Amino acid sequence: MIDANTKGRMQLLITRIVVYAILIFLTVLCLFSFYMLIINSTRSNGQLQAGFRILPQEHFLDNLKNAWNDASINIPRGMLNSLIVAGSSAILTTYFSALTAYGIHVYNFKGKKFAFTFIMAVMMIPSQVSAVGFIQLCLKLKLTNSFLPLIVPSIAAPVVFFYMKQYLESVLPMEMVEAARVDGSNEFRTFNQIVLPIMKPAIAVQMIFSFVSSWNNYFIPALLLDKAEMKTVPIMIAQLRSADYSKFDMGKVYMFILLAILPVMIVYIILSKAIIKGVTAGSVKG
């Protein structure tokens, strides 16, 4: 009996060691490239050519200055452009998805079921498959090199809608809506002043996700923006890749990459718990 017990404990110990080893390996695998990015952004071009280093060197500020003031890749402008596009998209997508979800959740009207089924059915259609028509439409309306075609479509985001709908189902008591009606609040005010505050957690999570996906978005913006002062960050990063590589100051290149991912990294470091919690909501439950 004692023998079996010790054997079981040994087994558990070994399993634990193996599991932690796997976890540490995956952690290293995940962090290695980003660690190298940070280290290499502190080294000058000459130092980078000289060989591998595991510890930072002293050229971080030089690289930052060079990257920030680069003549061909205007990264501060790119970051501002990305901020405008991603910020506006995040606000519009959450507000209108919540509004749509509320409209379908609370009211009974003809075609409600169809509207819901329709949104669910188109949820999985990727945006790339309508890109040809979308680009043509923008060309016809003279909307290339404008942020509007990157911002406005975010009003209709089926995935965000689905998340909001599920959230409303779990938190919104209908009595509250009724009470507001009795108090004479009009429906629009009820939504803005009573329902939106209740939905704050869902809105916050979805704002982060839509900000991030818009900040990282490359395919459609690259097809629509070709004026230097309108370019967003991912387009500039891709431009780095297509530029004559050998002429580049590598310290600067690493700094560009670091600047491109830094805003999202900072948000993530502060809010990772809430973000991870938000991943599971809005998908299938077991």
Added chain:
Amino acid sequence: MKETRTLTKRKGISYAKWGYIFIIPFFVVYICCSLVPQLMTFYYSFFENYRDGLKQVGPNFVGFKNYVTLFSPDNTGNIGILKYFGNTVILWVLGAVPQLVIALLLAVFFTSTRLNIRGQGFFKAVIYMPNLIMAAAFSMLFFTLFSTVGPVNQLLQSSGLADKTIDFFGRTFTVRGMIALMNFLMWFGNTTILLMAGIMGIDQALFESARLDGASAWKVFAKITVPLLMPIMVYVVITAMIGGLQMFDVPQVLTNGNGAPNRTSMTMVMYLNNFLTTSKNYGMAGAVSMVLFIVSGVLGLVVYRTLSKQYKQ
């Protein structure tokens, strides 16, 4: 009494219109920005419409010619779209299989009360992080790290693991491997978290009684965890497939859009992008888009059915 009746009456008459008002913005934008462009894409796929040098050809109606061209062998004897679809599938499988295996393993580890893993918050935060990183920047980073003068080569040589510079971008195997590795890193954390939620949704009493019956950890996994996890597994796999079909940023930036070497890492969306940027061939781009639309539509149907089944319960 009278008061209540007027209230219900008012409710019956006037509230429905608010439903329409609230959902109108969504539908107007969806129709303008997705539905109409989708129909236009379909329409354009029947036209000859491209730039030949400085000359614009078309748009002329050509019927199914673009589709025929799409599925005909080019001058090298390859059928482009099949090759690129094949590439997309290979790249997806190389990344997705380890992604699913590792994610399932980690989900089981993290939820096991017997193992009682410490520092879960930290590990989850780390493995999910690459998912939020800009794919274009991540890919550019890999390009610099694995370049012939990059740190990986420097490390391999200084440690004596390689005696000469390895050209990671000159071989099909290594380029595909890097793309798969990036996709794996970007998605396994996300999948782990989804599967964990699935496992935690399973009735704990089932695990408890299985353990009391003396079932081994493996048996519990195979007979309880996996079967009960099926709906969420289907969801995860199919959404990953739809995501894989859209694979673009990573291979595009890594290979500078040419799918080097010899177009072996050119994906479907890169192919589409080439028609839209270099040749401005909107007819062929439309035809490629419709093929993508059909494939993702079929996959989307599966997701839709899983989700709506859950909705009825």
